Amino acid sequence: MSIISDSAPLSDLSVVKSVSLTSALEKELERLILTGELEPGVRINEIHLSNRFGTSRGPIREATRSLEAKGLVEVVRNRGVFVRRLSVEDAVEIYDVRAALFGQAGRLLAERMTDGLLAELTRMVDEMDAVAERGSFDDYYPLNLGFHNLIVGSCGNRTLQAEYHRFVNKLHLFRARALVQGGGLAVSNREHRAMLEALASGDGDRAQMTHWRHVALAKRRLIAAVDGPARHD
Amino acid sequence: MSIISDSAPLSDLSVVKSVSLTSALEKELERLILTGELEPGVRINEIHLSNRFGTSRGPIREATRSLEAKGLVEVVRNRGVFVRRLSVEDAVEIYDVRAALFGQAGRLLAERMTDGLLAELTRMVDEMDAVAERGSFDDYYPLNLGFHNLIVGSCGNRTLQAEYHRFVNKLHLFRARALVQGGGLAVSNREHRAMLEALASGDGDRAQMTHWRHVALAKRRLIAAVDGPARHD
DNA sequence: CGACGCGCATCTGTTGACAGTTTTCATTCT
DNA sequence: AGAATGAAAACTGTCAACAGATGCGCGTCG
Structure with a gap:
């Protein structure tokens, strides 16, 4: 064929x-x-x-x-x-890179935050909360993606933005791809709120940390999903 | 490499x-x-x-x-x-990306540090101190490069390593390239010691911060060198 | 004297063809 | 029957040539 x-x-x-x-x-x-x-x-x-x-x-x-x-x-x-076919190890490595880039984006954004942007990001998190409550993952996913894209796209660093998207795209090559989106919706959105607070405070250090941690925790959820319930090697 | x-x-x-x-x-x-x-x-x-x-x-x-x-x-x-020709803005953007990646490398390395590696890194910083005292930049530069490469190469994340090197290489396209290596040798090496301490402590948060800051300060020195003494546009 | 336009030289975009390598598959031998 | 073998098919690596675009220089005209 x-x-x-x-x-x-x-x-x-x-x-x-x-x-x-x-x-x-x-x-x-x-x-x-x-x-x-x-x-x-x-x-x-x-x-x-x-x-x-x-x-x-x-x-x-x-x-x-x-x-x-x-x-x-x-x-x-x-x-x-x-x-290209990504192994679990490859995916985990990418999460580390992505966490680093996303953390940096959070820092940069915190230092140039505007009221309008904060309102928009808050609205998105609220909407995700509503959707998460209904447990509708198919609705949650695009909102989540848009939220992250808005943060990275507003940080003011085009190089960083391009690089971040390249790695997010690469995760599509992971065969157990469904797992990269798994994990608790409500939990994830609670992390979003911590990010929002840090962004609003204008504290670069804090924003970098919360953003970094958000991806780091997603990585943990991925690892747990991979070698936890079923074998995916 | x-x-x-x-x-x-x-x-x-x-x-x-x-x-x-x-x-x-x-x-x-x-x-x-x-x-x-x-x-x-x-x-x-x-x-x-x-x-x-x-x-x-x-x-x-x-x-x-x-x-x-x-x-x-x-x-x-x-x-x-x-x-490709890099503008000052491009170079600054790359520094942010590099800082993010280097910070992540520091974190990863802190969590898998060995005595042998710590000894080797310490030896390198000592040597740099000696060379810096003589003010010999041509001797300092390769040592500095080797120090950073050893850190990134030992962090255990090949993806991160490759990406870091790609961006360091890209800085060669910056026309005022000499400036990327400028700045105080002794000052820079003091930052190296802070990194060493964090790595030795095994504290990932602290290591990430010190490593990130090292590149962030280098970025500041670059900016100061660019729009300070002479016009380079 | 300067500006415009035309034609030529140069270079890139794309194509089809040839050569060498890998894979497939039918045949033969054990 | 299963392994070994060898030829053919399929595919990639490389090349040379053609077509179109760009830029330059020269000549002409205002």
């Missing part, structure tokens, strides 16, 4: 002339990987892809080399490129 | 068959950029490079796309690829 069906709906790569074919392909491949349409571990066949997108192999190879540098795929000489 | 690869005679790339031509080219290009042989802002001519290395343009394009994803070069459609 081909890894990518040749009849699949071709998302509009034909419109492209202002931007290079390579970067359009890269975006599309990244999308396929992050949404799970290309599952971790599978090989990416250059010929199939070039047929599917109607291009030659050159731009596809360039796109995959870029994705390799971003850590989304792995290139093995004479064998091909494979969607 | 040292920032500057000291394997000089790589002029002939034909030795390699076990590794792809692309990755060999990428390593060589990265070396040229980090050593400054290819200065920030200059355009990379694909034809010249392919002549120089005796290959076709394909592998070179793949290598540059990889370097683009790593943030070392910038690709402008139909214009070519340029060695």
